Amino acid sequence: MARLFAAADSATSVSGPPSAGDYATDSLFRGIAWFSAFLIIVLTGYILWEILREAFPAIQAHGLGFITGTTWNVNKAEFGVLPEIWGTLYSSLLALFLGGTFGIAIAIFLTQDFIDHRLATVFRTVIEMLAAIPSVVFGLWGIFVLIPLLKPGAEWLHSQFGWFPLFSTDLAGPGMAPAALVLAIMILPTVAAISVDAFRRIPYKVKEAAYGMGTTRWEAILKVMLPTASSGILAALVLGFGRALGETMALAMLIGNANQISLSLFSPANTLASLLASTFPEAGQIEVQALMYAALVLLVITFIVNVAGLAVQQYTIRKFEGKK
Amino acid sequence: MNAVAESVFVAQPYQAVGDIIIDCKVDKIFYGDFLAVRDSTVPIEKKKITGFIGPSGCGKSTVLRSLNRMNDLIQVFRFVGSVIYHGQDVYAAKVDPVLVRRYIGMVFQQPNPFSMSIYDNVAFGLRLNRFKGDMDERVQKALERAALWKEVKDKLKNSGLSLSGGQQQRLCIARAIATEPDVLLMDEPCSALDPIATRQVEELMLELKANYTLALVTHNMQQATRVADTTAFFSVDISHGGRTGYLVEMGPTKQIFEDPREQLTKDYISGQFS
Numbered sequence: 250m251a252r253l254f255a256a257a258d259s260a261t262s263v264s265g266p267p268s269a270g271d272y273a274t275d276s277l278f279r280g281i282a283w284f285s286a287f288l289i290i291v292l293t294g295y296i297l298w299e300i301l302r303e304a305f306p307a308i309q310a311h312g313l314g315f316i317t318g319t320t321w322n323v324n325k326a327e328f329g330v331l332p333e334i335w336g337t338l339y340s341s342l343l344a345l346f347l348g349g350t351f352g353i354a355i356a357i358f359l360t361q362d363f364i365d366h367r368l369a370t371v372f373r374t375v376i377e378m379l380a381a382i383p384s385v386v387f388g389l390w391g392i393f394v395l396i397p398l399l400k401p402g403a404e405w406l407h408s409q410f411g412w413f414p415l416f417s418t419d420l421a422g423p424g425m426a427p428a429a430l431v432l433a434i435m436i437l438p439t440v441a442a443i444s445v446d447a448f449r450r451i452p453y454k455v456k457e458a459a460y461g462m463g464t465t466r467w468e469a470i471l472k473v474m475l476p477t478a479s480s481g482i483l484a485a486l487v488l489g490f491g492r493a494l495g496e497t498m499a500l501a502m503l504i505g506n507a508n509q510i511s512l513s514l515f516s517p518a519n520t521l522a523s524l525l526a527s528t529f530p531e532a533g534q535i536e537v538q539a540l541m542y543a544a545l546v547l548l549v550i551t552f553i554v555n556v557a558g559l560a561v562q563q564y565t566i567r568k569f570e571g572k573k
Numbered sequence: 574m575n576a577v578a579e580s581v582f583v584a585q586p587y588q589a590v591g592d593i594i595i596d597c598k599v600d601k602i603f604y605g606d607f608l609a610v611r612d613s614t615v616p617i618e619k620k621k622i623t624g625f626i627g628p629s630g631c632g633k634s635t636v637l638r639s640l641n642r643m644n645d646l647i648q649v650f651r652f653v654g655s656v657i658y659h660g661q662d663v664y665a666a667k668v669d670p671v672l673v674r675r676y677i678g679m680v681f682q683q684p685n686p687f688s689m690s691i692y693d694n695v696a697f698g699l700r701l702n703r704f705k706g707d708m709d710e711r712v713q714k715a716l717e718r719a720a721l722w723k724e725v726k727d728k729l730k731n732s733g734l735s736l737s738g739g740q741q742q743r744l745c746i747a748r749a750i751a752t753e754p755d756v757l758l759m760d761e762p763c764s765a766l767d768p769i770a771t772r773q774v775e776e777l778m779l780e781l782k783a784n785y786t787l788a789l790v791t792h793n794m795q796q797a798t799r800v801a802d803t804t805a806f807f808s809v810d811i812s813h814g815g816r817t818g819y820l821v822e823m824g825p826t827k828q829i830f831e832d833p834r835e836q837l838t839k840d841y842i843s844g845q846f847s
Binding site: 452456458459460461463468473477479567568569570 | 671681
């Protein structure tokens with residue numbers, strides 16, 4: 250077959266068709282990309298399937314009562330995870346509130362010309378190093394430093410404002426407050442780093458437009474920069490919340506592993522992840538099935554949170570950025 | 574250095590005919606150690622359009638942006654000289670640049686609407702200045718004057734970023750004129766617009782001139798002849814190793830284009846500029 254566009258060749262032209270090798274590399278890369286993407290889906294599906302299979306006897310035995318039940322008694326084969334669901338959501342929301350507020354504030358501080366940008370890079374590196382500290386170290390730090398530090402304040406709050414639901418019990422040792430605080434510190438780097446990127450992505454011309462309208466620095470940040478970065482900040486918060494929901498080791502060490510539902514910041518509680526971690530080493534077959542069911546509940550919660558976060562993010566992108 | 578300084582060209586001062594609203598006397602403008610503009614006296618006349626023309630790098634945008642202290646956003650920027658606006662030097666220590674920008678508005682070269690609805694974009698300055706009157710009416714008026722109302726009146730809630738480039742630029746103009754600032758600076762406002770939208774914006778400028786003062790940087794010399802009452806021609810001096818912009822000649826637009834005093838101006842407007 251005659252080469253296509255052969256007439257386009259002139260004596261000095263170097264334009265020519267891609268070689269067979271070029272096409273082969275192209276196909277190879279496409280193949281690897283497809284395979285990797287497919288592998289993730291298969292892996293996720295497989296894990297979900299295995300958990301479902303292991304949990305199936307427990308699902309049959311306890312049904313939805315597992316989610317509303319409040320006792321965990323191996324001897325009576327009574328299993329309910331409502332206190333753990335409560336503890337997971339409560340500790341994560343507290344951490345999200347604290348870590349989110351501070352994370353966004355740090356991102357604003359680092360990106361909106363408050364400090365020299367080289368110093369900002371140093372700050373950012375330090376914050377990201379926070380993410381590299383193993384969770385068990387945070388747990389130890391919580392037990393030996395944070396809890397003793399919190400105790401006097403907690404005692405005072407309880408004695409003075411004991412009528413207020415958040416302070417209705419005393420801090421005996423491990424409990425919701427130290428757990429949520431450590432969790433907040435743990436998600437802080439995630440929220441801060443991703444929010445910093447969101448602010449950095451704002452084109453310079455947007456900043457110019459804001460200041461050009463005669464905004465003060467805070468007006469520019471609150472009325473222009475924050476809405477512009479909102480979809481990225483939301484992604485940061487969703488990721489942080491997801492991490493808080495699944496965090497295990499530090500919580501198992503700090504939350505007190507008590508099977509109860511309380512609004513008090515100082516009472517011990519439990520989370521799903523920490524229940525799994527602290528119970529499974531000595532669990533028999535029936536209890537393992539119940540734990541698998543609990544794992545499934547945790548997976549569903551994380552899934553819902555991620556999907557909801559994505560939906561809110563899409564909404565803000567549509568609303569603020571006008572993209573379809 | 575001194576020998577060079579004595580030999581440099583300085584434009585003859587332009588004798589303004591009307592009231593001067595901004596008397597800009599640039600001695601030197603630096604970015605760090607880099608001398609960007611030198612010796613340029615540009616009086617902006619009240620209720621007229623002052624055009625800034627010249628080749629790339631001649632400092633015309635830098636001078637324009639110095640008028641409302643936009644360059645203060647750049648940390649290494651340093652202004653030596655004075656910009657007297659209503660009897661007050663805007664570079665005086667006690668002057669807050671935020672205040673200057675409230676009265677001297679700006680339209681930029683690149684459309685830069687905020688990530689918010691079309692309505693909120695236009696209402697931004699009104700809310701910033703705590704406008705208490707009929708917001709809807711003001712927003713509509715601004716959009717009409719910016720020749721955008723017909724295209725967006727049924728989708729005011731849509732994001733400003735959903736518009737096309739030309740529409741975005743007209744939205745930015747509407748945003749800038751909604752508060753009816755005393756002076757409006759336009760830095761190549763039509764470079765992203767098609768000829769029809771350009772003509773509409775030029776008509777808007779001529780209309781705004783009745784009540785407000787405009788200063789316009791443009792690469793398009795025909796645009797300068799169409800709208801500017803007074804034209805300032807800048808050039809860039811590369812003879813001493815740097816790239817320093819300076820004012821070559823300023824005068825009534827007609828004179829600048831038909832009977833320029835300087836050879837450099839003559840070469841530039843006739844397209845013989847190297």
